[in-house]
Amino acid sequence: MRLLLLKENEVxxxxxxxxxxxFEEIFGRNGEPVRHFQAPARINIIGEHVDYLxxxxxxxxxxxxxxVWIRPNHSNEYRFHSVSFSQTVxxxxxxxxxxxxxxxxxxxxxxxxxxxxxxxxxxxxLLIDGDIPQGAGLSSSAALEVVVGFAVxxxxxxxxxxxxxxxxxxxxxxxxxxxxxxxxxQFVIAHxxxxxxxxxxxxxxxxxxxxxDLGDCEFYLINSNVKHSLKDSAYxxxxxxxxxxxxxxxxxxxxxxxxxxxxIKTDELLSYGLTENEIKRTKHVLSERExxxxxxxxxxxxxxxxxxxxxxxxxxxxxxxxxxSCEEMDFLADSLKSLGVIxxxxxxxxxxxxxxxxxxxxxxxxxxxxxxxxYQQKYGLPLNFYKFEISDGVREVSx
Numbered sequence: 185m186r187l188l189l190l191k192e193n194e195v196x197x198x199x200x201x202x203x204x205x206x207f208e209e210i211f212g213r214n215g216e217p218v219r220h221f222q223a224p225a226r227i228n229i230i231g232e233h234v235d236y237l238x239x240x241x242x243x244x245x246x247x248x249x250x251x252v253w254i255r256p257n258h259s260n261e262y263r264f265h266s267v268s269f270s271q272t273v274x275x276x277x278x279x280x281x282x283x284x285x286x287x288x289x290x291x292x293x294x295x296x297x298x299x300x301x302x303x304x305x306x307x308x309x310l311l312i313d314g315d316i317p318q319g320a321g322l323s324s325s326a327a328l329e330v331v332v333g334f335a336v337x338x339x340x341x342x343x344x345x346x347x348x349x350x351x352x353x354x355x356x357x358x359x360x361x362x363x364x365x366x367x368x369x370q371f372v373i374a375h376x377x378x379x380x381x382x383x384x385x386x387x388x389x390x391x392x393x394x395x396x397d398l399g400d401c402e403f404y405l406i407n408s409n410v411k412h413s414l415k416d417s418a419y420x421x422x423x424x425x426x427x428x429x430x431x432x433x434x435x436x437x438x439x440x441x442x443x444x445x446x447x448i449k450t451d452e453l454l455s456y457g458l459t460e461n462e463i464k465r466t467k468h469v470l471s472e473r474e475x476x477x478x479x480x481x482x483x484x485x486x487x488x489x490x491x492x493x494x495x496x497x498x499x500x501x502x503x504x505x506x507x508x509s510c511e512e513m514d515f516l517a518d519s520l521k522s523l524g525v526i527x528x529x530x531x532x533x534x535x536x537x538x539x540x541x542x543x544x545x546x547x548x549x550x551x552x553x554x555x556x557x558x559y560q561q562k563y564g565l566p567l568n569f570y571k572f573e574i575s576d577g578v579r580e581v582s583x
Contacts, residue, residue: 321532
């Protein structure tokens with residue numbers, strides 16, 4: 185294990201040196217130091233599609249990351265280079281979205297929101313690299329938003345708090361990119377703590393850290409390799425349906441501020457004039473509220489069988505009530521259950537991406553080839569398995 189860690193550290197160091205060299209080749213040198221910042225990916229154990237409804241979620245930062253190298257350039261230009269896309273972009277004020285849902289929009293949206301707070305941002309150069317799988321539902325876009333906000337605040341001494349940076353990232357995605365995401369992804373990416381998950385009240389932004397100890401069990405991820413784009417999917421529609429359901433309920437119960445807190449039996453929802461889809465979305469939200477309480481209790485008591493049951497229930501609700509799964513994801517969840525896995529569910533916005541799996545560590549080697557074979561035969565797609573560690577949130581790597 186020690187040798188493996190040393191090799192991983194060596195690879196990380198070599199990658200950092202390569203990107204620093206690439207930075208200077210692309211942007212030249214100007215006497216300013218190049219600083220390196222990093223933001224992690226995230227998982228969410230339970231509490232899916234409730235973070236924009238005032239709900240409680242249970243996320244954790246994990247050790248995949250987006251890394252940026254940045255320095256002031258003493259000009260009115262903002263130059264960004266993506267290693268993944270092998271592309272350099274140069275922009276000036278006023279900022280506006282680029283054609284074709286461009287990756288740079290996530291950066292520009294953050295700059296716009298920082299400036300709305302009264303900050304002036306001089307020109308800078310930025311190189312981006314990372315190892316978060318694209319389209320896997322691990323929040324690579326939120327990681328980019330948070331690391332850019334944190335880095336810009338750092339190099340220009342803006343003094344933005346992690347909570348402010350989280351909100352800036354969410355607003356950038358809501359207003360500039362056009363995805364009506366909640367606060368969870370940006371918040372845990374900013375506030376993550378090694379070996380801990382956090383329960384976050386997305387209404388009040390109050391949170392509590394929980395020690396992450398699974399004993400002889402483990403969480404891991406399976407990437408379905410079904411790609412999705414939240415902006416072009418039904419993600420925004422789901423949020424609109426939830427907002428419409430709340431408005432109808434508020435006509436009789438104005439005391440409710442969000443859908444997550446309502447105390448109405450699901451068989452009474454029709455009497456409020458909710459459509460069939462609005463009833464289904466509300467059923468998911470209310471059942472997810474109860475599952476979240478049970479999962480937190482299960483993790484605290486080490487009752488992983490209970491946790492696993494609730495994960496499977498959550499997937500079923502996301503598929504049938506919230507309708508953000510897909511045939512491939514449902515096949516994987518059902519197959520894992522038939523193979524005796526403790527628990528599994530889709531994570532992220534939906535319509536593809538990753539499943540989060542909970543199981544005994546000893547079972548992985550037997551399960552992996554079986555599920556790979558059956559999935560390949562049915563859909564002609566490979567599966568990727570990701571082991572991970574719970575990590576710290578956004579940080580500066582070197583200065």
